[in-house]
Amino acid sequence: xxxxxxxxxxxxxxYGGLGWLLDRWLGMSAFFPIGVVLGVVLGGYLVYRKFGx
Numbered sequence: 001x002x003x004x005x006x007x008x009x010x011x012x013x014x015y016g017g018l019g020w021l022l023d024r025w026l027g028m029s030a031f032f033p034i035g036v037v038l039g040v041v042l043g044g045y046l047v048y049r050k051f052g053x
Contacts (some may be wrong), residue, residue, distance in 0.1 A: 004047050
């Protein structure tokens with residue numbers, strides 16, 4: 001029951017965190033939102049692969 005929201009939140013946290021770190025390191029502000037969106041997409045893909053079939 002908790003695997004779907006935890007996969008989506010973990011994707012957002014991991015890729016959003018990596019985007020935030022890249023933003024801080026490069027002095028930009030574009031990688032955090034890209035990382036969050038990428039995390040949601042990849043988390044949704046993992047949920048689809050696990051439960052979609």
